[in-house]
Amino acid sequence: MSTWLLYAILAAVSAAMVSIFGKVGLQNIDANTATAVRAIIMAIFLIGVVAYEGNLSKMPEIIGEKKTFLFIILSGLAGATSWLFYFLALKVGKVSQVAPIDKFSVVIATILAVIFFGEKLSMLNGIGVALIAIGVVLTAL
Known part of the structure; x- marks a missing residue:
């Protein structure tokens, strides 16, 4: 590992x-x-x-x-x-709602890293970030 x-x-x-x-x-x-x-x-x-x-x-x-x-x-x-x-x-x-929404920071940080640092995302990375965003929305409902 x-x-x-x-x-x-x-x-x-x-x-x-x-x-x-x-x-x-x-x-x-x-x-x-x-x-x-x-x-x-x-x-x-x-x-x-x-x-x-x-x-x-x-x-x-x-x-x-x-x-x-x-x-x-x-x-x-x-x-x-x-x-x-x-x-x-x-x-x-509820912890079960707050904690996942807090993790939307992963999506925001990734977008900002692409914009400010020119970091590249693979297709797999992009799908993963999109799934995190979808998960955040689903936990908020």
Whole structure:
């Protein structure tokens, strides 16, 4: 199995657990506050991972690269808004509907990658993305 595939599968399993744990945890609290607490926990965990790897000294390097840092900031803001909306949707909706609709991001990201990066899709890839879009519509109904 390719390394990227293993990591992608682990990411999918982890993301699924975000939905399950989040839905249980959101029952009696504000979704935005829960998202903030989640972000703090994630930051502490990730700083621990970077420290364990011995890469804390590389942080100023990222901050020093203006373009890189700008896009890391924009990515962080996009991620934060995604989390806010995701937890708000989970608070009031069903996991079985919210999670698949959230995965419409796969379709949007693929389209944007074609437009901005010139990535090419094979016929099989295109069919797969179209099926994801159809699946999103079907789960929303």
